[in-house]
Amino acid sequence: MATIELKDVNRSFGKGVGQVQALTAINFQAEPGELTLILGPSGSGKSTFLTIAGGLRRPSSGQVFIDGQDISNLSSRELDQLRLNKIGFVLQSYNLLPYLTVAEQFQLVDRVRPKGNLSPQELDQLLQELDIDQLKNQYPDQLSGGQNQRVAVARALYTNPAILLADEPTAALDSVRGAAVGREFKMLAKKKHKTVLVVTHDLRLKEYADRIFEINDGKIKQTK
Ligand SMILES: Nc1ncnc2c1ncn2[C@@H]1O[C@H](COP(=O)(O)OP(=O)(O)O)[C@@H](O)[C@H]1O
């Protein structure tokens, strides 16, 4: 069964002559065990798509199902719980808290969600794989964009979510580090059977993808 399904989803912003149609007639499914890539240029609707797929934003029309459940029927509190327990987000803006060190970003997750997170050993291993294990006592503004991006990836994975949604997760990374993120995401799909959905304009990620879609002016089509 698809873990994420969008049915006839449309999304517009604004009204009247200023209205922008960000997504048009989107039908899409993402499956566990697969890394799905959605490629598109800037302004094509990638972030709108990802935030709607993860229940951070609502569509103007159409339906979103997560694990078969129509999320438009959920209260905002139920939706918060569903996201917390099932979905890891890597957002374009990283969303790290500026007044917390790298280690404290994870401790904060422990406070919101005391159980089910990675063990200290698993977290150490993840930080090593992403080459950020030496940065635990640094604050976000002491890190490069690429380092912050990898911390954001690690934080999304810390809750061991069944679904990982990532918005341009490699945009700030050089080829070696971008490849490490690509391999990590592929491993999560293949070895841990997670649903991994990445929206990006980074063509380097194509080699890790099971399925590829292109998005242009808010319309998607499958190319692989
Ligand atoms: N909050 C918003 N208000 C108005 N227009 C928006 C908003 N968010 C996105 N858009 C518009 O929707 C379109 C798609 O944006 P977005 O999903 O951010 O694209 P991408 O992530 O591919 O760059 C763009 O034309 C953008 O200007």
Ligand SMILES: [Mg+2]
């Ligand atoms: Mg975007």
